[in-house]
């Protein structure tokens with residue numbers, strides 16, 4: 001998977017010493033070879049299915065994580081150690097701009113990285129909650145006024161993402177009333193919305209329409225091309241896109257200039 005941290009996308013593969021610095025590949029010629037894999041996308045173990053049977057029986061592959069607003073039983077959680085690690089923490093409810101505006105939830109300590117991993121251009125926090133369950137309840141309430149699903153493909157960004165975020169945040173404010181109001185962090189005045197918008201780091205400066213028309217590499221393919229950029233989980237080259245979201249568990253070989261792999265020096 002591609003994990004973004006401090007504005008940098010890094011590709012983590014099961015069998016390598018460290019991650020590949022994808023931002024460092026921009027402008028470089030690379031070779032990518034994709035063979036059918038037999039690994040669990042989650043734990044990296046050899047398996048017949050991905051996620052493997054073991055991982056499927058635990059969070060995060062559980063309904064209570066997918067829809068915490070309705071399915072989380074918080075007090076009598078069947079996965080107490082996962083809850084301590086991943087749910088009983090401050091969460092944020094956010095809006096991000098991609099090809100449309102969507103709402104989502106994530107842990108409060110790394111939301112900008114999460115937005116970058118989704119490939120968003122801009123984001124804005126609308127609520128803060130003490131745990132995943134309350135964030136899920138708010139996300140479900142917001143589903144009436146803003147999408148909670150978005151594309152996992154390359155896309156053309158909105159013409160005016162900031163304005164679209166302000167409009168969506170206004171709609172959210174109308175939902176964040178009554179028992180939900182204490183969690184809202186939206187200013188009373190719409191004029192304050194602009195200051196809350198964060199521009200997500202990007203490593204692409206090319207033409208989105210060109211990338212949109214490129215084929216996507218799949219199992220059995222071999223690609224040799226120059227890297228144009230990275231957005232979210234997708235690497236764009238001159239000849240094709242590599243969507244790591246669609247290649248989880250497969251066997252991937254990347255040939256690139258030595259200084260790009262692995263990025264040991266700042267892998268902490």
Ligand SMILES: [Zn+2]
Nearest residue numbers: 040043052055
């Ligand atoms: Zn597994």
